[in-house]
Amino acid sequence: MNQQEALFEYTLRIADDSLILGHRVSEWCGHGPILEEDIALTNIALDLVGQATNLLDYAALVENNGRDADTLAFLRYDRDYRNTLLVEQQNGDFGMTIARQFFFDIFRRLFFEALQKSTDATLSAIAEKSLKETKYHVKHSSEWMIRLGDGTEESRQRVQEAVDTLWRYTGELFYTDEVDQLLLSAQIAVDLEALKAPWMSYVQEIFSEATLEIPAHNWQQGGGRKGIHSEHLGYLLAEMQYMQRAYPGMEW
Amino acid sequence: MSTNEWPLWEVFIRSKQGLSHKHVGSLRAADATMAIDNARDVYTRRSEGISIWVVESRLVAASDPKEADALFEPADTKVYRHPTFYDVPDGISHM
Secondary structure: OOHHHHHHHHHHHHHHHHHHHHHHHHOOOOOOOOHHHHHHHHHHHHHHHHHHHHHHHHHHHHHOOOOOHHHHHHOOOHHHOOOOHHHHOOOOOHHHHHHHHHHHHHHHHHHHHHHOOOOOHHHHHHHHHHHHHHHHHHHHHHHHHHHHHOOOHHHHHHHHHHHHHHHHHOHHHHOOOHHHHHHHHOOOOOOHHHHHHHHHHHHHHHHHHHOOOOOOOOOOOOOHHHOOOOHHHHHHHHHHOHHHHHOOOOOO | OOOOOOOEEEEEEEOOOOOOOEEEEEEEOOOHHHHHHHHHHHHOOOOOOOEEEEEEHHHOOOOOHHHHHHHHOOOOOOHHHOOOOOOOOOOOOOO
16 A cells, blocks of 8 residues: 555545534434524534535545545445444434534544644645534533433433443544554654543543443444444435435536 | 423624624523523524623513603703714714
């Protein structure tokens, strides 16, 4: 694998996380528990899709093989997506959505803070731009984790269940392989290993205020970064890609 | 299912060019932090502002519409109320 191929893979990983999570959160549109949260969630979805657009534009440029952001977004097969398993999990109830967002947002804030220092100018610029909205996402999910956890008996039970279900997907956020190694030596990539401790520390801080527990078992599931996805991605793509596949080349 | 509503909050936004916070609407939220976050999402989507104030609606004291007559009798006919007899020097803009 040469550097260009590695950079393409690397950018796809970041892009697909934003794309797939953006799509998931957009499923809340019109179904939010209250008006204000409906708008908050759809705003977050828009932010994520905006990030995906910038990142897929760049990925297409790096690949330099005739694809553009749209073809990458809507015409790949599930095994070609590089998102983590966490972001493709179903929305479930509000607690599940918030817990998923919480784990992801903290990771993303640390990740973008570090990516700003990348020697790749485009990735650095995208990181700087995305960091502002990410800080708000962190605030939003953290405040909700605290209120759901330290809320009623029901809210606490639901969000703890969500945490117990999603914990096994959090490890993959820090997955590294030869793609990262290659780009780390070029000082393009972020050292994900170094993000683990601050991530855990923040999670513990919020969990303590939210009276939530970190699951005792640390069994982790992965595969997304290599295109081996859970059963959910297929259904998600069927909806997301429907229009482009039914009406190839269609435009607004 | 509980039918208790979250308290209602009045939202005031100051725009980038503005000097004062303007009332833009209201929303329901459980506490002040959530009210500000919600106001940010609902009322500043399109760069409407750079500062948010939220006040619980129950804390706003308002004048009674029935007393409008007494409170707001127009001062048009009361020329002695208006400082119109001064010459404002050139160059003073905020008068």
